[in-house]
Amino acid sequence: MDKARSAMGAIGRVGKRLYAFILVLVLLYVFYLTVAYLVMMVFYPSPVPARLLEWPGHLDASSLRKADVPGVTGPAARAPFAHYHQVGQWMQFDPINGCTISGCHEPLPHTRSANVRAFANLHATFLTCQMCHEPVKARPVKAGWVSTQTGLATDAPGLVQLMRLLETEREPIARNPAAYHEQILSLLAQIVTVSKDPLLQYLQIEITTTVPGSPVWRDVLARLTDELPLHARGEYGAKIAHFEAPDDYLRVSQHLRETGRTFLAAAPEAPERKRVQDQIHSQMQLSLDRCTACHGDSPPLVDFTALGYSPKRAAFLTSMPTARQVQSIREGRQFYLPSITEERR
């Protein structure tokens, strides 16, 4: 007992001394900070906080690898100068994608075909590269959603699920709102986490604070039904990938990341480089044949209903006439916007 007490006493004394030494260091550091601050204040101009200077003169490639771009997204955002239109939420970034994380490709990788590169890039924010660049063995391809956080297979995003629910279960919801209230809220919470849209956040609060089935609740639900499609543009927190096992995308991405890094580490003219490049690209089709593969062909490359889309949305995506036009642009034909809703002088 005495030994234990004396041991505790010794530990206490050592602790006290150690603490005293730490205090000495803290005091000296405070003195250094004080002098540095005072000298800076009087002999140098006042620092201007970064939030006043984060103005986007140009957006460079690094901005594509960020979830947010300071100055462009966020509360006091400003549009990139030459772009003029405010951006609001930045495009979805995929930190798992081996093709881009390796450094071989940019997150918006399509640069060659001037006519359709932006259309192709649009898809890169919500499709994995393999969806278009892996040879198709059977139609429809086995596809699902993978989380952009974990790279693992996941359920359809809250946005897709809720759009489907509100479309297909309209009558049951109208009859028995209480039974769906929690499910709607849960899906909406998922959407808000990804989207951060203030109006969606407001609708979430409104639904949370209203009685299911009340006139206000129904009104909010109607507004939500109108609002959700506006966010079906890559604000998912997930991407469409084709896979057999839940971790296929993660595994392939890790492999591509490592192989890509080996490629970049080799000298430009080294045979190793060519070998690695061939090894990766030989398994891929470098360019997709047609936009209509997904948007127009029957059967389409992807079964949108199986991905969780509502029948209406799936039908729209399958028969998407815009895609047919983009296809015709790819084939070198110009396309004029119609004038039926326009005055033409």
Next chain:
Amino acid sequence: MDSSLDGLSWRRPDATLGTNMHRMSQDTQEMKTISRQRLAPHYRLTAAWFVRHVLAAAVVVLAVACPAAAEDPEGCLTCHRYQGLARLDPRENQVHLYYVDPSYYDRALGPHARLRCTQCHERSEVEVIPHKAVNPVNCTRACHVIGAEGMEIQFSHSGIEGMLQGSVHDAKALQTSNELLGKPLREGQSSCLLCHDEPRFHRGTETWAQQAAPIRRCNVCHTEALPVNTAYFYWHVFARSRPARGNIDTVRVCAVCHHNQAILQQTKMSDAVSSYLFSFHGKAMLLGSEETASCLNCHVGEMQNVHVMKSAQDPNSPTSPMQVADTCRSPACHPLAGAEMSQAAVHLELARGFGIEWLVAVVFIGMIVFTFGPSLMLSALEMLHIGIGREDPHTHERAKVAAELLEHRRGRRLLERFNLHQRLQHWTLVVAFATLVVTGFPLKFADRDWAAWTIWHIGGVDVARHVHRVAGVMLILGFVYHMGYVGSLIIRKKRREGTGPIQTIFRMPLAVSPSDMKEMLHLILYLVGLRKTRPLQGRFSMPEKFEYFGVFWGTLLLGLTGMLMWHSDWTTRYMSGRVLTLAYLIHGFEAFLALLHVGVVHMVSVIFSPAVAPVSPAMFNGLSGPEELAEAHPAWVEEAKRKFDAGQGGEANHG
């Protein structure tokens, strides 16, 4: 896009709960109707024309009908609503965005929400896909705004061009700025974009929940029978009744050029942003104040247009010597101030040498370094002694004596260091000082993130300012209490012993005497290892006396300068505005000095030091612990022991 379209509706039958989105639908329908009426019937019916237009018609009909399409009559947002509609130019390492936020149009977030894309973008260039964009948007071209009644109103910004020509921001200046900024604008793009992006209604701090209530109230009457896009018009009127931008946004816009080193060097201008941020206005702006002055409040006169901004040398400029006093005293700012208010530094540049202001700053820095420095070194040496385990050989023995005395009531009275009055004064000081620090230092360090966080949690700059003033008054009242207490002691001494006030003051326990200097030297020698024993300090050691005088002097100085700033209108009626600048500097430096002494040196000695851990009880019961007494006040212990043995003492402790 109404979800009630296909039969079963979520919405209750009462249509008065229509939303802004649905109002926008009405506008869109109106626009479509107008467009249809104006269709020119002179198309040549060729086969190519037929195929192309039938196909294209299908695109738009489906695009408009699809649930995902946004509310734009030309269907541009069908594609442009995707953030990923962009490309990277690898040669220039530049991202070309083609994204347009659809919510801007759907939620009527700004005045341009009423414009169609082709009002700005050349129709012939964008009606073909791929777009053949050649001519950048010209902001001065006339556009056609669709009004509430479905009528077109022609509008143009062309007048702005003329205004700018006579201002400091003329075409040449803007072009030079673009070049020096690294050409963020492409060749031919409108230089308006250097300051302006997509205009949005400035909604202040309102949340969507707060915004919705008044719009819904409008919608009670504005139903289908009286159709108006209530959301748009509410925000239009509301936003137009106050500045188009918040203060931080305004400064951000100006900082693009006025903090850019290349531009400053070329134009030989000073860094207006940096100097503004040193001033009170700049700091309040950083903390979110919308009431404080930002760039435009001073540089654009009342009833003037921001685009006719003049140089301070121009007599028409609100910052010219002729007008600056009136600018400061505008009804919205300091209407009751004296004309001298304009002499207060709005752009404060100590780094450039600012006369007496710079001198004051340098003097204070010297004071801080040469008072806080030695105090901190003494504290550090004390900690070092604890760390290496060195102590006065008599300390242990004295601690035993002190502990024995503290066991007796009479002994405790003899060793009491602070009586109830003194402890009350101390706690008044503690509460006032802590409040002043919490509400005042965020302003001093306004450029740090923690400052904005603190002010936000306090409830904003205005709340912080009011609380700061209340705490300041409390500090002054505490000081008055202390002076009253000292005065009562002087009177009592005079009555009892017949001693004069000066004599009494110099005999007070906290008065500095020549023996204190000797003790101080002794302490330093002991702490650096040149003496084996500590000095025989009495009830108050020299460092404690020094702290007391620091608080005494600091309270006077802080109180005086604080009052001058609080009553700035009065100050500038009788004194130069530079007095305010000096008061602002002195208040900040003195507060910083006080914080260092109290927050670092004092806190270490009474709370954080292992010698008193967990906290010195002196300000709770008036008594220090035996170890603390033996180490820092050995003469006080010995005197108490002597009195105790002699049977003296036990009366209340005064002084």
